Amino acid sequence: xxxxxxxxxxxxxxxxxxxxxxxxxxxxxxxxxxxxxxxxxxxxxxxxxxxxxxxxxxxxxxxxxxxxxxxxxxxxxxxxxxxxxxxxxxxxxxxxxxxxxxxxxxxxxxxxxxxxxxxxxxxxxxxxxxxxxxxxxxxxxxxxxxxxxxxxxxxxxxxxxxxxxxxxxxxxxxxxxxxxxxxxxxxxxxxxxxxxxxxxxxxxxxxxxxxxxxxxxxxxxxxxxxxxxxxxxxxxxxxxxxxxxxxxxxxxxxxxxxxxxxxxxxxxxxxxxxxxxxxxxxxxxxxxxxxxxxxxxxxxxxxxxxxxxxxxxxxxxxxx
Amino acid sequence: xxxxxxxxxxxxxxxxxxxxxxxxxxxxxxxxxxxxxxxxxxxxxxxxxxxxxxxxxxxxxxxxxxxxxxxxxxxxxxxxxxxxxxxxxxxxxxxxxxxxxxxxxxxxxxxxxxxxxxxxxxxxxxxxxxxxxxxxxxxxxxxxxxxxxxxxxxxxxxxxxxxxxxxxxxxxxxxxxxxxxxxxxxxxxxxxxxxxxxxxxxxxxxxxxxxxxxxxxxxxxxxxxxxxxxxxxxxxxxxxxxxxxxxxxxxxxxxxxxxxxxxxxxxxxxxxxxxxxxxxxxxxxxxxxxxxxxxxxxxxxxxxxxxxxxxxxxxxxxxxxx
Numbered sequence: 240x241x242x243x244x245x246x247x248x249x250x251x252x253x254x255x256x257x258x259x260x261x262x263x264x265x266x267x268x269x270x271x272x273x274x275x276x277x278x279x280x281x282x283x284x285x286x287x288x289x290x291x292x293x294x295x296x297x298x299x300x301x302x303x304x305x306x307x308x309x310x311x312x313x314x315x316x317x318x319x320x321x322x323x324x325x326x327x328x329x330x331x332x333x334x335x336x337x338x339x340x341x342x343x344x345x346x347x348x349x350x351x352x353x354x355x356x357x358x359x360x361x362x363x364x365x366x367x368x369x370x371x372x373x374x375x376x377x378x379x380x381x382x383x384x385x386x387x388x389x390x391x392x393x394x395x396x397x398x399x400x401x402x403x404x405x406x407x408x409x410x411x412x413x414x415x416x417x418x419x420x421x422x423x424x425x426x427x428x429x430x431x432x433x434x435x436x437x438x439x440x441x442x443x444x445x446x447x448x449x450x451x452x453x454x455x456x457x458x459x460x461x462x463x464x465x466x467x468x469x470x471x472x473x474x475x476x477x478x479x480x481x482x483x484x485x486x487x488x489x490x491x492x493x494x495x496x497x498x499x500x501x502x503x504x505x506x507x508x509x510x511x512x513x514x515x516x517x518x519x520x521x522x523x524x525x526x527x528x529x530x531x532x533x534x535x536x537x538x539x540x541x542x543x544x545x546x547x548x549x550x551x552x553x554x555x556x557x558x559x
Numbered sequence: 560x561x562x563x564x565x566x567x568x569x570x571x572x573x574x575x576x577x578x579x580x581x582x583x584x585x586x587x588x589x590x591x592x593x594x595x596x597x598x599x600x601x602x603x604x605x606x607x608x609x610x611x612x613x614x615x616x617x618x619x620x621x622x623x624x625x626x627x628x629x630x631x632x633x634x635x636x637x638x639x640x641x642x643x644x645x646x647x648x649x650x651x652x653x654x655x656x657x658x659x660x661x662x663x664x665x666x667x668x669x670x671x672x673x674x675x676x677x678x679x680x681x682x683x684x685x686x687x688x689x690x691x692x693x694x695x696x697x698x699x700x701x702x703x704x705x706x707x708x709x710x711x712x713x714x715x716x717x718x719x720x721x722x723x724x725x726x727x728x729x730x731x732x733x734x735x736x737x738x739x740x741x742x743x744x745x746x747x748x749x750x751x752x753x754x755x756x757x758x759x760x761x762x763x764x765x766x767x768x769x770x771x772x773x774x775x776x777x778x779x780x781x782x783x784x785x786x787x788x789x790x791x792x793x794x795x796x797x798x799x800x801x802x803x804x805x806x807x808x809x810x811x812x813x814x815x816x817x818x819x820x821x822x823x824x825x826x827x828x829x830x831x832x833x834x835x836x837x838x839x840x841x842x843x844x845x846x847x848x849x850x851x852x853x854x855x856x857x858x859x860x861x862x863x864x865x866x867x868x869x870x871x872x873x874x875x876x877x878x879x880x881x
Contacts, residue, residue, distance in 0.1 A: 279702030281802045288702040407855055433847055433854050439796050440803070444599055448847035451592040452584060465704075465802075472796055476720050477591065493706070558703020 270527045271306045272333040273325040274520060275318055278311035281437050282465040283489050286513035286559025287337070294517040298524050305524055315339040319347045326351060333357035333523050337516065341366045357526055361519045363410065374536045375519040377511045381541040383414035385509045386460055386486055387421025389543065393506070396426035398457040401449045403435035403442050403466050414462065430456070435466045442469030450477045458484050464491030464508070471504065480504055489513070490544060490552050491559055499549040508544040510552060513559055515539050568871035569817055569834040572864065576841045583849035590725045592844070598719070600840040601729035602627070605788040607811040607832045608740040609781030611820050614812070615744070615827030616777045617757040618674060621685040623785050624807030625692035626666050630789040631799035632696040634659040635705045647710040655793070660786035666692070667782020671775035689808070697801035704800040712797040719794040729791045736784065740829040750827070753777060757824025814839055817868045838868060
């Protein structure tokens with residue numbers, strides 16, 4: 240134990256020297272940053288994975304003394320193992336983690352912090368406060384609120400809408416509560432809310448059943464662009480495209496493109512950028528290569544994508 | 560009379576569900592809703608018919624959901640790749656269909672060969688291939704979604720949505736395959752061999768049945784049917800991703816068991832499987848149409864009905880055997 244501590248001290252000393260003397264940056268001690276994210280199981284996570292790999296590749300070239308270890312996990316237990324492996328075998332100096340679930344990841348990430356590493360938590364907070372050095376997240380409440388306000392401002396009083404929810408999680412609850420709060424006091428009626436699990440096929444089936452059940456629907460909050468694709472397909476199969484419009488979310492490139500083209504069925508979209516992982520990795524890297532302070536909370540707002548500004552949200556190379 | 564008692568369970572459950580659905584919402588029996596439910600059932604239905612043969616022969620295939628995602632992925636890639644050379648026409652789509660079905664044969668052969676030639680437990684083999692196919696499609700899609708070219712999709716779309724009146728093509732194909740499957744299980748030599756192997760493979764071997772060949776064929780047949788399901792699935796949303804076909808394998812297995820096929824093999828009932836598939840999709844449909852319970856509890860309701868359907872059948876059977 241003593242040995243490891245003194246080793247770490249030496250490393251810290253060398254790092255300090257490296258920062259103090261930028262001219263010798265080439266010979267600066269290597270810093271290893273571990274990145275642990277959920278695997279690409281649906282569109283949004285696919286985009287997030289792509290942005291993570293893209294950022295790592297770019298930063299690896301820009302800062303030769305930084306090395307990155309990326310691991311993706313299909314469940315919380317695997318993610319805990321990944322992080323333990325990073326500590327034991329790669330001796331990381333910093334960790335960027337998007338917890339699969341808050342509870343099970345809290346203790347393992349706290350252990351990383353106790354070992355004196357720089358910890359960045361992304362998007363899903365840990366269940367205990369004050370563990371991480373840096374917190375980078377999207378704004379789930381704003382995601383629901385921005386969408387809710389659009390419905391409120393653009394629907395006639397007495398309009399009827401249906402909602403598709405995601406996988407039952409706190410994240411989904413936050414969004415839906417903010418959405419309902421934004422509609423509070425308006426005459427817009429929410430007919431139904433069922434779980435489409437952020438999945439195209441599930442959303443397709445749920446929307447088909449909504450269409451069978453309700454003769455009048457004026458708008459749909461699909462709350463996610465993967466679900467929006469399934470919803471649009473169900474609406475066009477029932478030949479009711481002219482009756483209702485659909486708002487998805489997260490800014491999938493196909494959807495953003497259709498907004499750019501002024502599609503009547505998709506008037507706007509709300510961002511929840513998968514590129515937030517890039518912000519987190521960049522800021523963690525800056526912590527090791529610059530003197531800029533990088534601790535605190537960094538919340539990325541949810542913006543409304545309209546036909547006018549859609550171009551700046553269009554990433555044709557991303558898989559999402 | 561005996562046979563009636565024996566098989567009443569799943570049918571009773573199905574009829575009860577239909578009555579319940581009609582009572583809860585008048586939209587339930589509208590032709591549009593019936594078309595929706597039957598067409599949605601077709602994917603799991605085709606796979607479950609194949610699964611009936613595999614399970615009856617004493618096997619199991621956990622890989623079918625991942626296999627469907629993988630086949631959809633390679634079919635989309637093949638069609639997109641052929642588009643510049645072949646143009647946006649039915650030739651390109653037929654090529655995609657061919658890739659899906661041939662891929663299904665190859666994937667089914669892989670499973671079957673590992674089970675019969677390498678002698679590995681089907682549970683382990685297909686658990687392995689399940690992971691392999693799922694990873695492959697995620698890798699091919701770069702973690703995102705593989706989408707079929709828009710023009711091709713427009714052309715291909717009627718394969719899911721079109722048909723004869725309200726009877727769409729998926730319903731027709733499902734009915735046809737169910738009919739052929741029932742016939743093959745009851746009246747063909749292959750079906751009898753499958754049942755014989757499932758009830759006692761040693762006796763079957765002594766009766767000069769080529770046990771390994773028949774077993775291998777059940778997996779290949781299942782692969783073909785997964786391919787066929789993909790042919791109908793791709794035009795629906797025109798895309799495939801890592802989340803395509805998740806848990807289809809369990810739905811198919813559940814449908815087979817609800818329908819009265821023994822999980823230990825030896826007794827297969829294709830029409831029962833069809834009833835099982837319909838029960839599963841009706842539960843989903845009814846829960847969406849009627850706000851009976853919190854959506855959080857949908858899974859629990861499904862679980863209860865699945866177990867009940869099997870219990871009903873079990874009681875009838877013990878009474879019958881007495």
